[in-house]
Structures are given as structure tokens and as C-alpha cells.
Amino acid sequence: MSVHVAFVGNPNCGKTTLFNAYTGARLKVANWPGVTVEKKEGAFRYHNQQFKLVDLPGTYSLTSYTMEEKLARQYILEDEVDVILDVIDASCLERNLYLALQLIELGKPVVLALNMMDIVQERGMEIDTHRLPEMLGVPAIPVSARKKTGLDVLMHTVAHHAENGRDIFPDHHHGNKESTHIHDHHKEFVMVYGDEIEDKIDGLQARLLEAYPDIVNPRWHAIKLLENDEEIMRKYPIPLEDILDRSYETDIINQKYDFIEEVIEECLFNKNEKSQRTDRIDALLTHRIWGLPVFLGIMAMVFFFTFTVGDWIKGWFELGLDWFSDGVGHLLASAHINEMLQSLIVDGIIAGVGGILTFLPNIFILFLALALLEDSGYMSRVAYVMDGIMGKLGLSGRAFIPMLLGFGCTVPAVMASRTLEDPKDRLKTILITPFMSCSARLPIYVLFSSMFFGKYAMVAAFSMYVIGLGVAILTALAMQRLGKGGGKYNLLIELPEFKRPSAHTIFIYVWEKIKDYLTKAGTTIFLASIIVWALLNFGPGGMVEMGAQGSFGAMIGQTLAPLLSPAGLGYWQVVVSLIAGIAAKEVVVSSMGILYGISNINSAKGMETMVAALAASGFTGLNAYALMVFCLLYIPCAAAIGTIKKETNSWKWMCVSILFQLGVAYLMAVLVYQIGSLFFS
Amino acid sequence: MTLLQGEIGKSYQVQEIRLQETTARRLQILGLLSGTRVEILNKKKNGTLIFKVRGTRYAIGKRIAEGILLGGEQP
Known part of the structure; x- marks a missing residue:
């Protein structure tokens, strides 16, 4: 029999770190049925006892005000939870005990994990771990998830408690000794x-x-x-x-x-409220004047590392891919495999999926940086620092967190807008977040800017982030003017103690994202590559020569190309990759590779071929920049649209969001191309 | 006086919370009740401020700070 343990706790109590300490990376992440709140499940074995661990969303209480609270409470009440493991940040015991009292009232076995005991000791505080269980009627086990101490004792207690139910009876007088109440x-x-x-x-x-x-x-x-x-x-x-x-x-x-x-x-x-480390760091990070420049500096560094270090490692990946692609090509040819299959594997799958995989280093660094910002406790300071500026846009500083997460991936960013109280603020944030350039768009910038802008490649790529932010700000301002904003921008956010980020937590966070990326490469991009390949090789008259006129792809592209020519994108190949890019933005790059028959689009050789092919059709740097702007602003991807639908719970807003993004992308690309043409023609 | 008018580095006692019910409830759940001691740690020109209650720091916007009424200053 497996013991079913539900991990519950306040936000920032180290619950996820403790959960990860037991399950490692072997956890199953899914969504709770019907909503987009993440549900993490893992298994753990200790002394021949099997445990099923479920990480519930972090909450301050168990009322029914938020979706997370409702979920946590329903799950505990209705499901077969054997033991509630309440993770408590012992360094702020007082507030954490509020949730603990609510959990104890639910009537199921509760075990308190007094987490962060290392910080408690560091500050010279002491907790009477004998008196505490007496007063609360539940066991309280000191642990440190970060230092991995007390973990065995905690699980032992959980197992014991699951069997015996309540075996401690509360012993306290509770103030009102003069109670005239008939029951004891x-x-x-x-x-x-x-x-x-x-x-x-x-x-x-x-x-x-x-x-x-x-x-x-x-x-x-x-x-x-x-x-x-x-x-x-x-x-x-x-x-x-x-x-x-x-x-x-x-x-x-x-x-x-x-x-x-x-x-x-x-x-x-020795209740020592002074936590000097956090106060000292906050003196700089939330400084009246320096707070904002420090934040901008940190973000500049994040992008600098993403592009420079990421590109440097990417070079090695490309060499590997080249070698792999050639090897597979030779192998298939020497084994006399059917020519069509050869083409599918080398020109379709390796060109598509492989081209995307080489961006793994850039994406790894970006997510690593976001994980560090989140885990250190800096993210909520950003909400404070940005509150004034966001206020001018009619949003609370908190709305900036989803926007910042949008640099990583639009899907979790749109979900993060849930922390905003006001429904109008949420809607507004959901509409502007897709303009924050996500990591899937990065391959497009890197590819086109290194092909066309030489030593200004990094500036060109970075300008996309600035344009995205600018469009988001203008959109918010316009909505504010139209009176669509809530305007009741009420910031309320906890600023957790600064802590050294846990390597293990960071590793798991980044690994989850990398896994998502690899899965996407293996599924969405894989399928899209095959479809694009098929569209290019087949036409109404059967199989045609790759990339030639008369294929289905060319027909679709040619029909729509005139529409996009004011934006300098009137090429059927570009149109096909943009359409394919709705599946996932990286597909724009993988499709370009397939369309121009280049197996390793990111290598110097691949790029040369591509630039030559593009230049022959009159596609210049200006067209490339217009393409980058279009890719920045149009529909992020199918998954993001699905998330917007779920989070707004409205088909109307999903359609508004799609049409709005397409409109803005078209308008901006046309502006860039037309104004640019005046200067460069 | 309200929390918004408090000075950085000083502690006060909360007298009353005059806010929309859901916001008031959220603050109460965090332990901000009449009689609770709060310390103001930082404040920006636009009124956004950082305060500490029961050992935890929170950042709040001007509109919420205006709705938290304070009694006298505390040592």
C-alpha cells in the first residue's frame, strides 16, 4: 500500500525544494483537470514503504477566493490523501501557522515540516519542538530542504502518522479558562x-x-x-x-x-526579526533611484549571456549536427534506402528538428537566468520596482511578472497572470504578454540577424525585445485610454527573504523547460517538418521536385504572397513558413531549412546557401528585419492560444487576441518595410 | 493617519482596515489585524511601499496603503 502524501504550504516556504528533494527529477507534471494550475506528482520509497507525493499549489489559506485554494482544499477533502504534509517556513513561523491551523481543522492527519531550520539557527532563534506539537496536536519535524537534513525522520513520521492517525492530543489552555461552554x-x-x-x-x-x-x-x-x-x-x-x-x-x-x-x-x-542580509540587499535592489537601473542592468546581462555564451556553445552543437546529418545521409544512400524516404529523413526531419535542437544552449541560458531570478526572491522585488511605471499603464507592478516570464515562454506567462486580482487587469496582461519575445522566437532572430546583419547581429536581435516591449506598452496605454483597463491597480505581494538559490531546484526547473523544448522538437516540430516536407514534395499532379512550383506548398504560398508583399514578405516560401510557424515559432526556422533544401541551416555553409538563395529573389536585410518584426508580433503558437482560451475562458477573447496580434504584426512589418525602403532603396 | 503617511523606519499599530472586502480579507489572512504592529521599510514617490508584519515583508500599492488606518507610533 502506498501512502498518499499531499504537500501543502505558503508560497515561498520551500515546499517545492522539499518535494524535489524526495522525488528528484522523476516527477510527473500535469494540469489539474479543467484548469491550467500545475499538478506535480512523484513517487518515493523509504524502508520498503511506497509513498505517492502530490505537490499542491502554494496558498496562504484555504478559503475559496482563488482557484489554487479551492483546488487544494477540494483535493484534500475528497481525494484519498492519507497525510497532509504542511511545509512551514520556520523563519516566519507566525504567518505559516495560520494555514497550519486551517489544515488541522480539516480533520485529516497533519505533519508539520519545519523547513528552513538552518536560517532559524543562523539568526539565533530557537523553536521549542517539544512544546509546539503539544500545543498543535500534530508532529512537527525540523528539516532543511536545501541542506537535506531531517528528510528521513520526516517521512518516517508521515508513515507512522498515516497508520496511527492522531496520536498526540493537544495540551493547551487556549486563553479562555473561564469558558462557560458545556463541552470540553x-x-x-x-x-x-x-x-x-x-x-x-x-x-x-x-x-x-x-x-x-x-x-x-x-x-x-x-x-x-x-x-x-x-x-x-x-x-x-x-x-x-x-x-x-x-x-x-x-x-x-x-x-x-x-x-x-x-x-x-x-x-x-529570541524572536529576531532583523534579517540583515535581506535588508542590505534590499537597500540596493529596491532603492528609490537605483532600483530601476539595477533591474535594467540585470536584464541586459541576461540577454547578453543568452546571445553570446549561448551562441558560442551553439557552434559546437552545429558541428555535431553537420556530422550527424552527413553521416545519416551517407548511411541511407549506401543502404540503398528508397529515395523518397531518404529525402524525408534528411531534408525533412533532420533539417527541421535538428535545426531547432542547436538552439538548446541559448534557451538553456535564458531559462537558467529566469530560474535564478525567481528562486532568489528577486522576481517579487521587480513588481515593487516596476509598480510606478506599470501604474501609468493602468496595471499593478505584479503584472510585470507575467511579462518578464514571457521572455521565457508565453504559455506559463499567460498562466502567471492568474495572480492578478482584478479580471480586467488580467485580461489586459493576457493581451500584452504575447508581445514579450519568447525563447521560441529567438532562433528566428539569431538566424536572420546573423545572415544579414553581420557584426550588428546582436543589436538587431536585441532590438526585437525592445520593439516587443514597446508594442506591449503602447497596447496597454491604448487600452487605458479606451477605458478598458481596470485602473484599480492594487499591488499586494510578499517579498520573500533573499536566499542562495538551490542548485537542485534550479536544475529541476531548467530541466523541465529543456524537456518541454525537446518534447516540442520531437512532436510538434517533427510533425510540422513532415507536413511541410509533404506540402513541398506533392502537388495536385502527384510527386513534384522538392521546392518546385506546382507543389501544394507553393500553391498556398503563392495565393497569399501578394497580401504580404507590402511588408516585404511576398515570397511563397516565407508565407509557408509563417503559416507553419503557428504550430510553434521555431518551425519558421525549420521550415525555411526544408524550403530551401538546407540540412543545417545554422552552419556557416548553410547560411551562405540560404543568403544566396534569398538574395537571388531580391530578399535583403530590410526584408529580413520586417520578417523578424512580423515573427515577433504575430500569434505566438498554438499552445499559447490554447492557454489564452483556457485562462480567459472565452472564445471571444481568444479570437480578439489572435486577430489583434495578426493585425499589429502586419501593420508593424509594413511600416518597417515601407519606411525602410525610403532610406535603403 | 494611514499607512501611506507613515515614515520609513518607524513602527505603528494598525487600528482599522477600510478596504474592499476581498482585499481586506487577504490582508487579515496574512495577519494584518487591528492591533497588529507594522514597520515601514521603504517607500517610493508614487506611494508604493514595503512594510513588515509578523516577520514578513510585503509590497503594497498606494490605494491599499491608504486604506490601512494606523494608531500611534510604536517604539
Whole structure:
């Protein structure tokens, strides 16, 4: 029998680091059914005991205000969770205990993992780990996910607790010794409220049991009814008017914190709130004047490394690919394989998929940088630093986080907009985030700028990021003017302690992204390559010569080419790759390779062939720049569209977003080409 | 006075939260209740500020800061 453990905890409590410490990279990432919240599952074995671990989204409480909270709560209540593992940041015990009290109230076995004990010791604080379980009625195990200490003891406790259920009974007086309440709730429950609330709980509980005899944990449901919890009120409609004259939520929160203060009083010593390291770093990073320049400097460095170091490693990848492609070509030829199959493998698959794989180093560095920014705690400072500027666009500083993540990948960036409270702010952020240039667009810039702009290649590529940001800002401003913005830009974000990023967490984060990229290369790009290859080799009259007129691809391209010629993109090959690029942006590059019959498009030789082929048809640097701008701004990819549909939950907004991006891309590319033509012709 | 009017480096006691219900609730869940002690750590010209409550730092926008009413300064 496998023990089913749910990891729950506040954001920034180190929950994911602890989860990763057990599962390593062997975890299954999927979405919760129906929503785009990530669900991580992993398995772990300890002393012949099998554990199934599930990482729930980080939450501050278990109310039903956000999707994450609802999910966590439903999962724990309905699923077969054996033990709730509440990961607590012991260096800010006080706030973390609030969620702990709510979890204990759910009535399932709870084990507290007192994480970050190394920081607690570093600051000279002490936690009485004997008194704490006594007061809370659940085991509390000190661990450090980063230093991997206490992990075995924790899982041992979890296994033990799953078998024996509750074996610690709370021992505390809870302040109100003079309670006139007839029941001795103090022996049974950890969190006991004042007499007024306890009376109401009893009343509601009796009524719930009468109407729903099978209800699990009626006390919890009664408390939720007192809090006017919409979901529970809908699910268990019972007459409430005579008991419930108002919402008792504020009282319940207040009393929980009163109890927490008692616990802190008895269990935490040398409460040292000064954390000098964070204060010192914050003095610079959130400085009134220096905060913004420091941020811009950091981002400039990120892109500098992405392009320079990434390109340097990419050179080695290309050599490898060249060698591989030639080798496979020779092998297939010497084995007398069917010529069509040879063409499919070498010109279709290797040219398409291989061309994309060489960008792995650039993408690796970009995601590594984003992971470092997130894990160190800097990301939320960016929200503070950018709050003023974003305010002018009618957005809270928090909206800048999805935009920043958009440099990595539009899909998680659009999902991250969920942290914005106001629905209008969310919609606005979702509409502008796709303009932030994602890593899939990078191969296009790198390829075309190194083909056409020589020593200015890096500047040309970098200008795409600036144009993208500019378009995003203009869009937000325009929406603000049109009154479409919420305007209630309410920033509220936790600034976690700065910490040295955990190598293991970073590794897993980056590995997940790289895996996504490889999977994409193996599936979407693979399929798109085959389709593009087929479109080029077949026409209404059967098989045609590769890349020739008369193929289906040429026919589609030629029909649409006139439309794009004002933008300097009136070439059927370009049109075909742009259409194929909707599957994934990298496909624009892989298709170009296939279209021009170049097996390794990124190598010097491949590029020369391509430039020659393009130049012959009058495609110059200006056309290339217009193409880059178009690629920057048009539909990010099918996956991003799917995510926008899910997150806005509206076909209308999905279509608006698609049409808007196409329109802006066309307009900008035409502007670039037409204005450029005046200067360069 | 409100949190927005507080001075950097000083501590105050929260008297009342006058905000839209959902925002108020979120703050309460984080432990910002009447009587809680808060310390202002940093503030920008546009009113965005960083404060500390129960050992954790938060950044909040001007509109929220305006809705948090403070009692007297605390040592």
C-alpha cells in the first residue's frame, strides 16, 4: 500500500525544494483537470514503504477566493490523501501557522515540516519542538530542504502518522479558562473559539448532521458556514438565518491569530526579526533611484549571456549536427534506402528538428537566468520596482511578472497572470504578454540577424525585445485610454527573504523547460517538418521536385504572397513558413531549412546557401528585419492560444487576441518595410 | 493617519482596515489585524511601499496603503 502524501504550504516556504528533494527529477507534471494550475506528482520509497507525493499549489489559506485554494482544499477533502504534509517556513513561523491551523481543522492527519531550520539557527532563534506539537496536536519535524537534513525522520513520521492517525492530543489552555461552554472542546480540538462562536458551531453542526447524516467533518463545514464560504453554502444549503446573523470570518481569523500569538509566545525564543542580509540587499535592489537601473542592468546581462555564451556553445552543437546529418545521409544512400524516404529523413526531419535542437544552449541560458531570478526572491522585488511605471499603464507592478516570464515562454506567462486580482487587469496582461519575445522566437532572430546583419547581429536581435516591449506598452496605454483597463491597480505581494538559490531546484526547473523544448522538437516540430516536407514534395499532379512550383506548398504560398508583399514578405516560401510557424515559432526556422533544401541551416555553409538563395529573389536585410518584426508580433503558437482560451475562458477573447496580434504584426512589418525602403532603396 | 503617511523606519499599530472586502480579507489572512504592529521599510514617490508584519515583508500599492488606518507610533 502506498501512502498518499499531499504537500501543502505558503508560497515561498520551500515546499517545492522539499518535494524535489524526495522525488528528484522523476516527477510527473500535469494540469489539474479543467484548469491550467500545475499538478506535480512523484513517487518515493523509504524502508520498503511506497509513498505517492502530490505537490499542491502554494496558498496562504484555504478559503475559496482563488482557484489554487479551492483546488487544494477540494483535493484534500475528497481525494484519498492519507497525510497532509504542511511545509512551514520556520523563519516566519507566525504567518505559516495560520494555514497550519486551517489544515488541522480539516480533520485529516497533519505533519508539520519545519523547513528552513538552518536560517532559524543562523539568526539565533530557537523553536521549542517539544512544546509546539503539544500545543498543535500534530508532529512537527525540523528539516532543511536545501541542506537535506531531517528528510528521513520526516517521512518516517508521515508513515507512522498515516497508520496511527492522531496520536498526540493537544495540551493547551487556549486563553479562555473561564469558558462557560458545556463541552470540553479543548481536549478534542486544536483550535477552539470563543463561546459565542463555539455555540454557533454546535448549532450549525447539529443542523448539518440532520440534513446530511453522512457529512464528513461537520465541525469544519460549520466553521466554513460561519465564514459565509460561498462554495460550502451552495453545496450544503441549510436554513441559517436564525444562527448566522453576519459573517464571522473576521472574528475567526482574529481568534486564530490570538491562538497563534500564544503558541509563538511559548515556542519561539529570541524572536529576531532583523534579517540583515535581506535588508542590505534590499537597500540596493529596491532603492528609490537605483532600483530601476539595477533591474535594467540585470536584464541586459541576461540577454547578453543568452546571445553570446549561448551562441558560442551553439557552434559546437552545429558541428555535431553537420556530422550527424552527413553521416545519416551517407548511411541511407549506401543502404540503398528508397529515395523518397531518404529525402524525408534528411531534408525533412533532420533539417527541421535538428535545426531547432542547436538552439538548446541559448534557451538553456535564458531559462537558467529566469530560474535564478525567481528562486532568489528577486522576481517579487521587480513588481515593487516596476509598480510606478506599470501604474501609468493602468496595471499593478505584479503584472510585470507575467511579462518578464514571457521572455521565457508565453504559455506559463499567460498562466502567471492568474495572480492578478482584478479580471480586467488580467485580461489586459493576457493581451500584452504575447508581445514579450519568447525563447521560441529567438532562433528566428539569431538566424536572420546573423545572415544579414553581420557584426550588428546582436543589436538587431536585441532590438526585437525592445520593439516587443514597446508594442506591449503602447497596447496597454491604448487600452487605458479606451477605458478598458481596470485602473484599480492594487499591488499586494510578499517579498520573500533573499536566499542562495538551490542548485537542485534550479536544475529541476531548467530541466523541465529543456524537456518541454525537446518534447516540442520531437512532436510538434517533427510533425510540422513532415507536413511541410509533404506540402513541398506533392502537388495536385502527384510527386513534384522538392521546392518546385506546382507543389501544394507553393500553391498556398503563392495565393497569399501578394497580401504580404507590402511588408516585404511576398515570397511563397516565407508565407509557408509563417503559416507553419503557428504550430510553434521555431518551425519558421525549420521550415525555411526544408524550403530551401538546407540540412543545417545554422552552419556557416548553410547560411551562405540560404543568403544566396534569398538574395537571388531580391530578399535583403530590410526584408529580413520586417520578417523578424512580423515573427515577433504575430500569434505566438498554438499552445499559447490554447492557454489564452483556457485562462480567459472565452472564445471571444481568444479570437480578439489572435486577430489583434495578426493585425499589429502586419501593420508593424509594413511600416518597417515601407519606411525602410525610403532610406535603403 | 494611514499607512501611506507613515515614515520609513518607524513602527505603528494598525487600528482599522477600510478596504474592499476581498482585499481586506487577504490582508487579515496574512495577519494584518487591528492591533497588529507594522514597520515601514521603504517607500517610493508614487506611494508604493514595503512594510513588515509578523516577520514578513510585503509590497503594497498606494490605494491599499491608504486604506490601512494606523494608531500611534510604536517604539
